[in-house]
Amino acid sequence: MEQSRIDRISELTRISRVRALTEEELAERAALRAEYIAAVKASLTGQLENTYLVDEAGNKRPIPRKK
Numbered sequence: 645m646e647q648s649r650i651d652r653i654s655e656l657t658r659i660s661r662v663r664a665l666t667e668e669e670l671a672e673r674a675a676l677r678a679e680y681i682a683a684v685k686a687s688l689t690g691q692l693e694n695t696y697l698v699d700e701a702g703n704k705r706p707i708p709r710k711k
Contacts, residue, residue, distance in 0.1 A: 645683040649676055
């Protein structure tokens with residue numbers, strides 16, 4: 645996610661502390677937050693897919709996904 649979009653989320657949060665947000669601003673903030681959460685989840689998933697467990701014998705195996 646671009647830094648400018650993260651900055652916009654922060655800006656909308658600061659504005660909401662001063663005054664009520666308009667419907668358009670609320671919708672924009674909700675969409676940006678959803679995009680941010682999706683980016684964080686994708687990053688974490690990618691990191692976990694490249695993480696391996698090493699057993700006592702030194703064998704590497706990927707972390708199994710939970711169902």
